Amino acid sequence: MSMIAAFYGGKSILITGATGFLGKVLMEKLFRTSPDLKVIYILVRPKAGQTLQQRVFQILNSKLFEKVKEVCPNVHEKIRAIYADLSQNDFAISKEDMQELLSCTNIIFHCAATVRFDDTLRHAVQLNVTATRQLLLMASQMPKLEAVIHISTAYSNCNLKHIDEVIYPCPVEPKKIIDSLEWLDDAIIEEIAPKLIRDWPNIYTYTKALGEMVVQQESRSLTIAIIRPSIVGATWQEPFPGWVDNINGPNGLIIAAGKGFLRALKAAPKAVADLIPVDTVVNLMLAVGWYTAVHRPKSTLVYHSTSGNLNPCNWHKMGVQVLATFEKIPLERAFRRPYANFTSNNFTSQYWNAVSHQAPAIIYDCYLRLTGRKPRMTKVMNQILRTASMLEYFLNRSWEWSTYNTEMLMSELSPEDQRVFNFDVRQLNWLEYIENYVLGVKKYLLKEDMAGIPEAKQHLKRLRNIHYLFNTALFLIVWRLLIARSQMARNVWFFIVSFCYKFLSYFRASSTLKV
Ligand SMILES: CCCCCCCCCCCCCCCCCCCCCC(=O)SCCNC(=O)CCNC(=O)[C@H](O)C(C)(C)COP(=O)(O)OP(=O)(O)OC[C@H]1O[C@@H](n2cnc3c(N)ncnc32)[C@H](O)[C@@H]1OP(=O)(O)O
Numbered sequence: 001m002s003m004i005a006a007f008y009g010g011k012s013i014l015i016t017g018a019t020g021f022l023g024k025v026l027m028e029k030l031f032r033t034s035p036d037l038k039v040i041y042i043l044v045r046p047k048a049g050q051t052l053q054q055r056v057f058q059i060l061n062s063k064l065f066e067k068v069k070e071v072c073p074n075v076h077e078k079i080r081a082i083y084a085d086l087s088q089n090d091f092a093i094s095k096e097d098m099q100e101l102l103s104c105t106n107i108i109f110h111c112a113a114t115v116r117f118d119d120t121l122r123h124a125v126q127l128n129v130t131a132t133r134q135l136l137l138m139a140s141q142m143p144k145l146e147a148v149i150h151i152s153t154a155y156s157n158c159n160l161k162h163i164d165e166v167i168y169p170c171p172v173e174p175k176k177i178i179d180s181l182e183w184l185d186d187a188i189i190e191e192i193a194p195k196l197i198r199d200w201p202n203i204y205t206y207t208k209a210l211g212e213m214v215v216q217q218e219s220r221s222l223t224i225a226i227i228r229p230s231i232v233g234a235t236w237q238e239p240f241p242g243w244v245d246n247i248n249g250p251n252g253l254i255i256a257a258g259k260g261f262l263r264a265l266k267a268a269p270k271a272v273a274d275l276i277p278v279d280t281v282v283n284l285m286l287a288v289g290w291y292t293a294v295h296r297p298k299s300t301l302v303y304h305s306t307s308g309n310l311n312p313c314n315w316h317k318m319g320v321q322v323l324a325t326f327e328k329i330p331l332e333r334a335f336r337r338p339y340a341n342f343t344s345n346n347f348t349s350q351y352w353n354a355v356s357h358q359a360p361a362i363i364y365d366c367y368l369r370l371t372g373r374k375p376r377m378t379k380v381m382n383q384i385l386r387t388a389s390m391l392e393y394f395l396n397r398s399w400e401w402s403t404y405n406t407e408m409l410m411s412e413l414s415p416e417d418q419r420v421f422n423f424d425v426r427q428l429n430w431l432e433y434i435e436n437y438v439l440g441v442k443k444y445l446l447k448e449d450m451a452g453i454p455e456a457k458q459h460l461k462r463l464r465n466i467h468y469l470f471n472t473a474l475f476l477i478v479w480r481l482l483i484a485r486s487q488m489a490r491n492v493w494f495f496i497v498s499f500c501y502k503f504l505s506y507f508r509a510s511s512t513l514k515v
């Protein structure tokens with residue numbers, strides 16, 4: 001019997017960010033391994049015209065939850081959606097709901113955050129710092145609380161090269177920033193933001209670092225642990241391989257590459273691609289929840305959920321495998337044939353952007369205009385290049401994350417728990433994982449039918465022929481223009497033609513001799 005699964009039995013668990021990528025996988029695993037848990041409270045806001053109930057219904061009826069419905073048929077009754085907006089005071093939770101949360105919660109998993117790199121400082125601080133503080137204040141009023149698990153990011157200290165499992169101080173106190181945002185107006189905040197974030201690459205990683213400091217400062221009476229995942233990718237094993245449902249991080253780039261939009265990337269080929277499967281992160285979260293509640297460590301422990309130091313893979317290897325998978329399982333209606341060119345050189349990268357990205361987009365838009373349609377490719381391309389440039393910082397560096405606490409925890413688990421809540425990334429086979437990942441992007445994110453693969457392959461063949469035809473025509477035109485204008489080009493041309501003629505005559509003469 002799994003000790004961790006048994007621990008969550010009968011518990012009331014509060015999850016923030018349950019509608020997000022990580023949150024959904026966390027709920028799924030909890031219901032599947034501990035179907036006898038009491039209730040999962042989730043803090044949800046209405047979104048995109050959907051009520052809370054509709055959002056929950058959609059999640060529970062997704063493919064991700066198919067196995068859960070077999071193991072826990074009454075899952076609908078065990079999930080309690082509470083209206084909440086984490087950017088509001090007291091999260092805008094009603095008095096009755098707040099009372100219930102305060103009196104019943106045993107474990108908190110705090111996943112909610114804004115993960116946008118370009119969010120405003122005000123909003124990012126509200127979500128990633130103030131909301132964390134407010135949640136911990138709530139937590140300190142919960143008599144039955146056993147543990148709080150705060151999800152940060154391995155990149156919260158990406159201004160350092162070697163990162164230990166400790167909370168690093170930030171140059172400015174979170175409280176000072178929270179206070180000043182109350183009276184500064186938006187224009188001034190945006191002006192001072194670059195100076196505040198110093199050597200952090202974006203507001204997201206900076207505010208996540210502030211969030212960790214808040215955890216340290218507010219943790220006095222609480223038992224808290226912090227988990228820092230690196231780049232969270234599709235599921236590795238559970239509930240099935242390759243599940244993914246948003247375009248953040250690698251997902252958008254994989255789509256852009258598969259559709260042939262993105263053919264070159266400013267990335268150091270040998271830099272470590274620190275991906276970590278989402279189910280591995282969730283298994284660690286549940287194990288940490290158990291360990292923190294049962295062993296009650298004296299200080300706040302930080303756990304790195306990274307792959308680089310235990311089972312490294314680099315961007316080159318990843319790119320090659322992504323392309324190899326697209327050969328077998330291409331995406332539908334590609335713009336160009338997928339290709340991956342990684343370069344860390346500025347000049348080469350700009351050259352590829354012009355030749356491989358912008359020029360084809362402009363040519364295609366001209367074609368759309370000529371055929372009476374609305375041009376759109378340049379806009380799409382600019383969007384993709386903007387995203388790629390935002391991720392560049394992470395693609396051109398490697399970090400070393402120590403994993404002592406994570407490894408210590410692994411050794412504390414029983415063999416059964418090590419199997420059911422496996423977070424040992426050394427067992428990950430990258431080639432197999434990436435193939436399933438790409439397949440998952442096609443099936444679950446793009447919802448493309450596998451029956452369309454032969455047609456997609458046919459389409460790629462047509463694109464290859466168009467590519468050859470286009471290159472030949474371009475070569476001939478350029479050459480013809482050169483010959484018309486330059487004596488040197490004419491001399492080169494006559495030299496090549498006469499050389500070919502002589503070679504052919506010699507070849508013919510020697511083959512006639514043999515006969
Ligand atoms: C050579 C080819 C190679 C091929 C081989 C490939 C090999 C594999 C390669 C793997 C490389 C992995 C690198 C990972 C590095 C990650 C490091 C993470 C480190 C930290 C991790 C964390 O701790 S935590 C999570 C990280 N946090 C995000 O990852 C959010 C980022 N993100 C945003 O910060 C906003 O997204 C941002 C960008 C501002 C735009 O902002 P924005 O306002 O301009 O755009 P929006 O997001 O509103 O999107 C507007 C429309 O663009 C569409 N779209 C958006 N992105 C798109 C996209 N990538 N590809 C296509 N389409 C995209 C979208 O679907 C909308 O379409 P529509 O208009 O039709 O709805």
Ligand SMILES: NC(=O)C1=CN([C@@H]2O[C@H](COP(=O)(O)OP(=O)(O)OC[C@H]3O[C@@H](n4cnc5c(N)ncnc54)[C@H](OP(=O)(O)O)[C@@H]3O)[C@@H](O)[C@H]2O)C=CC1
Nearest residue numbers: 017018019020021022085086087111112113153229231232
């Ligand atoms: N994905 C990754 O690569 C990594 C993620 N992390 C961390 O993991 C955690 C989860 O990330 P992930 O699941 O990928 O992110 P998502 O963007 O998928 O999910 C974010 C969640 O936060 C919720 N949320 C955002 N704003 C509010 C608000 N005002 N009120 C209530 N809920 C809100 C979202 O709700 P809604 O659905 O309503 O928008 C959603 O459920 C975050 O803390 C992130 O920093 C760390 C490292 C890597």
